Amino acid sequence: MFKVFASRLGKKYLYESTTNNIFEADDESLATLDASEGETPLLRRLGDDFYSQFFAGAENAKLSSLRDDMLPDEGSSPEILVLELTQQCNFRCEYCIYSGNYLFERTHNDIRMNEDDIERICDEFFGSERHPDYVSFYGGEPLLGFELIRRLCDNLDASGIRPKYSITTNGSLLLRDGVLPFLIEHDFHINMSYDGLNHDRYRLMTSGAATSGVVMKALETIAGVDEDFFASNVTISATLAPPYLLLDNYHHFSQHRLLSRLGVSVNLVNEGDNSFMDGFDLSEERDMLAKDVRCLADEYISCEGPVPKFLVSLFANSALRIDDREMGLQSHAYPPGQCDVGSHRLFVTATGEKYTCERVGNYGCLGHLGEDEKDIAAYERVIGDMSDYFDRHCRRCHLVRVCDMCCSALRRGSTLKDDELASQECEDRRRWYDMIFYVFLSRKELGKGMFGD
Numbered sequence: 001m002f003k004v005f006a007s008r009l010g011k012k013y014l015y016e017s018t019t020n021n022i023f024e025a026d027d028e029s030l031a032t033l034d035a036s037e038g039e040t041p042l043l044r045r046l047g048d049d050f051y052s053q054f055f056a057g058a059e060n061a062k063l064s065s066l067r068d069d070m071l072p073d074e075g076s077s078p079e080i081l082v083l084e085l086t087q088q089c090n091f092r093c094e095y096c097i098y099s100g101n102y103l104f105e106r107t108h109n110d111i112r113m114n115e116d117d118i119e120r121i122c123d124e125f126f127g128s129e130r131h132p133d134y135v136s137f138y139g140g141e142p143l144l145g146f147e148l149i150r151r152l153c154d155n156l157d158a159s160g161i162r163p164k165y166s167i168t169t170n171g172s173l174l175l176r177d178g179v180l181p182f183l184i185e186h187d188f189h190i191n192m193s194y195d196g197l198n199h200d201r202y203r204l205m206t207s208g209a210a211t212s213g214v215v216m217k218a219l220e221t222i223a224g225v226d227e228d229f230f231a232s233n234v235t236i237s238a239t240l241a242p243p244y245l246l247l248d249n250y251h252h253f254s255q256h257r258l259l260s261r262l263g264v265s266v267n268l269v270n271e272g273d274n275s276f277m278d279g280f281d282l283s284e285e286r287d288m289l290a291k292d293v294r295c296l297a298d299e300y301i302s303c304e305g306p307v308p309k310f311l312v313s314l315f316a317n318s319a320l321r322i323d324d325r326e327m328g329l330q331s332h333a334y335p336p337g338q339c340d341v342g343s344h345r346l347f348v349t350a351t352g353e354k355y356t357c358e359r360v361g362n363y364g365c366l367g368h369l370g371e372d373e374k375d376i377a378a379y380e381r382v383i384g385d386m387s388d389y390f391d392r393h394c395r396r397c398h399l400v401r402v403c404d405m406c407c408s409a410l411r412r413g414s415t416l417k418d419d420e421l422a423s424q425e426c427e428d429r430r431r432w433y434d435m436i437f438y439v440f441l442s443r444k445e446l447g448k449g450m451f452g453d
């Protein structure tokens with residue numbers, strides 16, 4: 001599959017997914033392809049011959065071997081262990097996936113892990129040398145279970161084990177007694193939620209009170225207590241809901257004394273599977289967003305020297321998949337994304353269920369905390385579903401080797417075969433990667449790297 005992309009200077013490039021290569025092309029050469037995007041009949045035939053030749057005529061041969069490769073062995077541990085310490089939260093953000101407005105997601109409740117669960121986690125995942133390198137604390141608001149964090153870290157300290165710790169927090173409890181010194185002492189990565197100009201519109205306490213003040217106070221305090229820790233260990237997660245105000249938010253983050261020094265990951269509230277977005281005129285919002293993205297892309301392309309962190313987060317991370325792509329035969333075409341079911345990442349809920357990550361809703365339970373053996377059949381089911389899903393949607397897509405669609409798409413469970421929803425998500429992704437290719441090619445032409453180098 002191929003697609004033609006243009007750079008800001010108007011040069012044309014052909015990206016070809018089988019070899020994952022980009023070729024500069026002039027109009028004359030492109031005319032011989034008889035198409036500007038997709039596949040010509042000739043390329044389609046060549047592609048089919050290619051698959052037959054390399055995969056012995058079995059369309060899914062690559063997928064079958066991939067399934068075997070992906071099965072974990074009995075003694076293996078995930079690299080990243082994500083622990084939902086509690087399903088409680090002291091905020092009631094209006095777009096929250098646990099607000100009750102979402103299909104396929106739980107709602108806020110009082111379920112939380114207890115100290116016995118922490119002991120089980122230590123035994124099960126840290127009892128041998130093959131233990132996770134990262135432990136990430138998640139919620140609800142994980143600092144509502146700070147004593148559980150302390151218990152786990154103290155246990156591992158006593159065993160001489162020091163994984164890299166991280167926490168995703170709303171920031172409101174960081175200044176409670178002893179919390180911040182403990183996180184600094186254990187070199188935590190703190191991923192704090194702050195949504196920029198619309199923060200107080202949607203991110204509210206259970207009482208309905210605004211929350212930006214507590215977040216800013218927490219940031220201010222961390223920077224004051226340990227400047228180096230602040231700059232290297234704190235990042236912001238910004239979730240934007242309409243009105244997105246992307247351009248204004250860029251200025252807000254880039255000009256702010258503290259925020260401008262932090263990495264920001266920018267996410268949009270999902271349009272599908274929830275009623276929160278029902279009240280917005282999404283076509284108008286999308287148009288404004290597209291204009292802002294284009295404007296920021298041009299700013300990013302033009303940047304000389306260090307690129308503002310907001311722009312790096314917005315563009316460079318997606319472009320990394322293009323910049324650092326593996327060229328050659330289609331060795332890692334399927335599936336897109338980085339899901340490596342239960343091996344790379346494992347999410348343990350407050351009820352002790354295991355899932356491949358925190359974004360799959362209640363799809364694909366891989367077993368329960370405290371079980372003696374891995375439920376290999378459960379892993380096989382999820383890997384099989386994932387392979388089928390991506391094979392149906394991605395096999396003939398030019399983005400198959402760079403797309404970041406992951407198996408969170410499977411959260412729809414029984415409605416997995418819903419082509420309409422999948423195609424909407426794919427449309428969004430194609431639009432997004434059109435922009436990323438444009439940015440990547442345009443910066444390359446100017447001799448610039450993706451991170452301002």
Ligand code: SF4
Nearest residue numbers: 089091092093096170
């Ligand atoms: S802080 Fe997080 S978990 Fe709590 S309501 Fe907000 S988005 Fe949901």
Ligand code: SF4
Nearest residue numbers: 393394397403405426
């Ligand atoms: S855009 Fe859709 S079809 Fe294309 S690779 Fe991504 S998930 Fe697959």
